[in-house]
Amino acid sequence: NAGVTQTPKFRVLKTGQSMTLLCAQDMNHEYMYWYRQDPGMGLRLIHYSVGEGTTAKGEVPDGYNVSRLKKQNFLLGLESAAPSQTSVYFCASSYGGILSYEQYFGPGTRLTVT
Amino acid sequence: SQQGEEDPQALSIQEGENATMNCSYKTSINNLQWYRQNSGRGLVHLILIRSNEREKHSGRLRVTLDTSKKSSSLLITASRAADTASYFCATERLTGANNLFFGTGTRLTVIP
Numbered sequence: 001n002a003g004v005t006q007t008p009k010f011r012v013l014k015t016g017q018s019m020t021l022l023c024a025q026d027m028n029h030e031y032m033y034w035y036r037q038d039p040g041m042g043l044r045l046i047h048y049s050v051g052e053g054t055t056a057k058g059e060v061p062d063g064y065n066v067s068r069l070k071k072q073n074f075l076l077g078l079e080s081a082a083p084s085q086t087s088v089y090f091c092a093s094s095y096g097g098i099l100s101y102e103q104y105f106g107p108g109t110r111l112t113v114t
Numbered sequence: 115s116q117q118g119e120e121d122p123q124a125l126s127i128q129e130g131e132n133a134t135m136n137c138s139y140k141t142s143i144n145n146l147q148w149y150r151q152n153s154g155r156g157l158v159h160l161i162l163i164r165s166n167e168r169e170k171h172s173g174r175l176r177v178t179l180d181t182s183k184k185s186s187s188l189l190i191t192a193s194r195a196a197d198t199a200s201y202f203c204a205t206e207r208l209t210g211a212n213n214l215f216f217g218t219g220t221r222l223t224v225i226p
Contacts (some may be wrong), residue, residue, distance in 0.1 A: 107155060
């Protein structure tokens with residue numbers, strides 16, 4: 001099993017450009033999450049999904065959109081990138097449900113917006 | 115907003131010593147989890163402690179939870195150089211969706 005994979009690993013964007021980050025998991029998890037990690041800030045939740053076809057806002061959703069068309073994939077889109085979106089982005093997945101489970105993280109995507 | 119704060123922000127110890135990291139949080143929780151992050155990598159889950167538990171062990175890890183003080187501690191015994199990493203506590207609030215709120219992390223350096 002590959003676990004959680006993220007594409008691409010690195011990307012440099014100019015202000016105003018758009019891009020999509022892809023997250024894929026092969027563990028049949030229901031829940032998927034997108035976080036950003038900035039120096040000294042820990043991880044902050046951008047958007048999440050509790051199942052195929054569903055999405056919801058997290059702590060810092062502004063400037064991002066997401067889609068979960070297939071259970072195994074969770075896409076994060078930046079429509080018009082800004083320097084403030086320079087960060088490391090992590091995708092995670094979990095079984096979800098009434099009981100709490102740990103989250104499995106991908107290796108991250110380092111995004112720089114100039 | 116960050117839910118948790120880890121203390122200390124950085125910790126440097128000799129191999130074989132014990133390392134203790136603390137986490138404080140602000141709201142009522144379902145559970146608290148600890149994660150580890152090696153430099154440049156994703157987070158790896160270490161241990162989950164539920165709100166009705168007070169202590170949990172996993173190998174060289176011991177986690178305590180005091181819900182009255184809204185605090186938790188992670189103890190790593192007999193540390194190894196390979197334990198060098200950042201450690202994050204994450205709380206799951208009562209609001210559902212298993213969302214986690216992460217602290218700012220403790221950077222642990224174990225000197226061989």
